[in-house]
Amino acid sequence: GAGVSQSPSNKVTEKGKDVELRCDPISGHTALYWYRQSLGQGLEFLIYFQGNSAPDKSGLPSDRFSAERTGGSVSTLTIQRTQQEDSAVYLCASSLLALNTGELFFGEGSRLTVL
Amino acid sequence: KNQVEQSPQSLIILEGKNCTLQCNYTVSPFSNLRWYKQDTGRGPVSLTIMTFSENTKSNGRYTATLDADTKQSSLHITASQLSDSASYICVVSVDDYKLSFGAGTTVTVRA
Numbered sequence: 001g002a003g004v005s006q007s008p009s010n011k012v013t014e015k016g017k018d019v020e021l022r023c024d025p026i027s028g029h030t031a032l033y034w035y036r037q038s039l040g041q042g043l044e045f046l047i048y049f050q051g052n053s054a055p056d057k058s059g060l061p062s063d064r065f066s067a068e069r070t071g072g073s074v075s076t077l078t079i080q081r082t083q084q085e086d087s088a089v090y091l092c093a094s095s096l097l098a099l100n101t102g103e104l105f106f107g108e109g110s111r112l113t114v115l
Numbered sequence: 116k117n118q119v120e121q122s123p124q125s126l127i128i129l130e131g132k133n134c135t136l137q138c139n140y141t142v143s144p145f146s147n148l149r150w151y152k153q154d155t156g157r158g159p160v161s162l163t164i165m166t167f168s169e170n171t172k173s174n175g176r177y178t179a180t181l182d183a184d185t186k187q188s189s190l191h192i193t194a195s196q197l198s199d200s201a202s203y204i205c206v207v208s209v210d211d212y213k214l215s216f217g218a219g220t221t222v223t224v225r226a
Contacts, residue, residue, distance in 0.1 A: 004158070031212065042119065042204070042216035043159075056212065091158055098211035099146070106158030 002026075004107035006092050012113045013082055021077045021110045025094030029105075032075050034059075034067060037089040037109070046090075049075060082114045118142045121205050121217035128195055128224055136220045138188040138205030146208040150179050150190045153202045153219070162190070162203075195224045 005024040013019050025032050034046040045059040049069045060066070064082075069075040079086055089109040095102045122137045140148070147166050151159035163172045163179040165188075171180045176193045192199055205217040 033212070035216075040218060042218045043214075044216075045213060048212045050212075093158075099208050099214060101146075103161060103164070104149075104214070106160070108156075108158045 004092055004094050004105050006090075006107035006110050008110055009108060010111045010113075012115065014115050015084060016081055018078065018080045019082055019112060021079075021090050021092075021112070023075045023077070023092030023094075023107060025073065025075070025092070026096075026105055027073075029094035029096050030072060031095045031098070031102075032069060033093045033095075033104070034075070034077050035091045035093065036061075037091055038087075043091065046077070079112075082112075084114045087112055087114045118215045119205055119207055119217035121203075121220050123220060124218070125221040125223070128222070130195060130197060130224055130226050132195055134192050134195060134222065136190045136192075136203050136205075136222070138190070138217055140186050140188070140205070140207045140215070142207040142209055142215050143186075146210065148179075148181055148188050149206040149208070149214075150177070150188075151204040151206060153204060155201070159204055192222070195222075197224050197226060200224045 007022045032049040035043040047067050048056045051072050064080045067077045089111050091109045093104050093106045095104045119140045128134045149164045150162040153159040162177050165172050165181045167183045178191045181188045202219040202221050204219045207215045
């Protein structure tokens with residue numbers, strides 16, 4: 001696609017429910033990143049994919065969070081048993097090259113509200 | 116403690132005026148320093164990328180400077196427009212896949 005696409009753009013859920021967020025990166029970009037942005041905070045790194053593998057999952061806040069990427073393209077971030085503190089904007093980004101040289105392109109984000 | 120600190124947290128300027136945003140970082144070593152613009156409800160969009168050997172880089176009315184010795188960067192907005200109202204985020208590249216983000220400066224341009 002022309003840009004990084006994320007869905008849903010907004011999600012309101014009840015505490016304890018599972019949610020799934022989707023990211024479709026720019027075609028040909030092998031690197032994909034998930035970040036979380038809370039109000040007044042800097043973006044928080046969650047996970048990084050190179051192709052279908054995730055060399056670094058260190059940013060996932062708890063075992064309720066998981067992510068996968070299939071076919072070197074679409075990625076899903078799953079949050080199980082959501083808690084109110086999970087409310088945030090979840091941003092996906094992709095890059096063609098490594099970040100020490102390459103540009104990073106962000107999607108519009110998925111705003112999650114846990115009631 | 117965040118490795119990238121931005122100031123001010125927010126500012127209001129009149130249309131047509133200039134402003135300068137500051138970024139101090141403690142990340143070391145670093146590969147590059149980036150400035151992003153994030154409109155409300157949108158994803159961040161890149162303005163400039165500078166390596167440690169570059170002192171300045173411009174993108175239209177946006178000019179970023181970098182002093183790698185003092186670990187400071189600034190973003191200067193010239194002749195501000197209403198569309199410049201956004202959050203401006205300073206980002207330092209730690210390695211080939213990890214970035215350290217500042218909390219951002221919210222700029223409001225008023226007519």
